[in-house]
Amino acid sequence: MSARVSLLAALLLSLPASAAIYKWVDENGKVQYSDKPPQQQTKQGTTRLNERGMVVDKTEGYLTPEQRAVKEQELAKQREREQKELDARRRDKALLNSFAKTSEIDTLLNRNLEQVQAGIQSDRSRQEVVQKRLDEFQAKADKLSAAKKPISADLQEKIDTRKAEIAKLQQDIKQKEGEAAQLRERAEQDKKRLIELRGPSAK
Template sequence: MKIFSVCLVLIVVVFSTAVEAKLYKWVDDKGVTHYGEVIPPEYTNKSNVLLNDKGRLIKRNEEINNTERRTNEEDDAKKRIDNEAKLELSRKDKALLNTFSNEKEIDLARDRNLHQVESLISSIQSLQRAARESLKNYQQEAEGIKRAGRKHPVSLQVDITEGENKLAKLQLDLVKAQEKAASVKASYEADKMRFRELNGSTKK
């Protein structure tokens, strides 16, 4: 029994010694090679090797260079974006099919939305005509005063400036409304094309 216990202790000691004898080998940022039982944290993700007590290679860890890491991250991001885009397209397709049963309904929805925008455009154009006429009157009045050799009243110059600013703003509003109309038409045309694809139809 004593002999068995002594043998068991020797086995444990030998095994423990073998485990403790394993060494890591790594190279620091200055190119100096180091050996040790523990790798400093800043080098754990860089190239290093694990050696046994006889100096034989047990395991090699290769550093992933910045370019490869960046490429992998970009690939993962692209896959994530692609998956999100597919999910969004699927959601839109379901909504399109649930909202419309034929192309005529799409046209009707387009016309309803266009009517609102076109009414806005018409309103802006009416305001522009009135603003131009008002500004023209102010300018004619100023021209008459100038011909008479009199000084312009400050209030008249203020009216002219405000009239010019109003026309400039109305023009911006008109451009935005026209862009909105074009966007509505393009959006519903795209919906119609997608509706045809989903229904396997090629009719126009």
């Protein structure tokens, strides 16, 4: 029996059932065994054995900067895949807990669209009011310009303020219209997935 095997056997016999043995190759190329892991990362990594001498896990050895970058990319992709799978399972569970028929999804969609459309209508009504005031102020400014008279700072500020408010309202309307489109698209996806999960009876 070799010295390394004898050392491993002695360590296994001397350890409690819950303990572990660590195996690694040192800087001189020699296999080492201990009940404690090496203090520094080894070139080939460290193997952990259970009380029966079976491999439990193994750490990686030295990595070059390029290898480390590749490894980090792989881990990032793996985490992304796992997160997507988790999100999909949660989404499926929420669908099953919330809806039995696709018509229920349509009902919720219509309710949400009503709220969005109400916001759009409110913005458009406000835009009409602001536009009317802007037209009045702009008419005054045009009249002054035609008469070669200066436009007061107060009048110019009123014009600029109304223009900025209209631009903001237009932006808000566009955003709400995008939200409505997303709601419709998501509802179609949910209905399709609900049928896949529950079968044709969900139609």
